[in-house]
Amino acid sequence: MTPVPVITIDGAGGTGKGVVSQLIAKKLKWHLLDSGALYRVLALAAQKHNVSIEIENESALTVLAEHLDVQFVAVALGEFPRVLLEGEEVTNIIRTEKTGNSASKVGALPAVRSALLNRQRAFRQSPGLVTDGRDMGTVVFPDADVKIFLTASPHVRAQRRHNQLKERGIDVNLSDLVEELTERDRRDQERTVAPLKPAMDAVLVDTDFLTIDEVVEKILSVVKQKI
């Protein structure tokens, strides 16, 4: 039996991988996995259950990850899902930079990452999966059919994240955002397990001077050649 096809789209925050993945999943009518949302929900669950995110609490956080009661409710294939933690709507709350930062702390713990592996792989359902994150092409789906790694300069990424948050009604200071994103990138790149880096066989796409539609087009042309 041929495995269900997978397209992985990795990159740092603000490279546009979330919206690009969603548009591609929608176009192909495939499933969508926003793996960052899992780490964000876990960070929120830790806060809710008063487990502070420190290396000393790795086993408690791992238990939390194993039992994480999270639901992604999509209205249709390829649409952005609503996110529920223990039945409660957290779709917007998980998007703050504070939660992103906590997600990156919890994501630096190796046992936590292992606990989330199978949950992520379970999203590989017919007719196909588009997934975005930091280690989709390197660790979670090393046999993916197409691997993309998006890049963009720090200022462009901070500006995009700023606009995105504003659209969701979350107002933040741009220079604070640059600082927070830089710190988060450093942690994501320097961690010992599943650091942010392109897979050996990933196609690199610099998005600085491309619109979202141009990035989508570029990726779809790679998909056409490979799948």
Ligand code: C5P
């Ligand atoms: O992509 P997003 O900004 O939602 O991810 C939040 C954080 O979750 C990242 O900064 C990263 O530390 C962590 N993450 C991860 N592995 C993934 C996806 C996200 O470690 N596959």
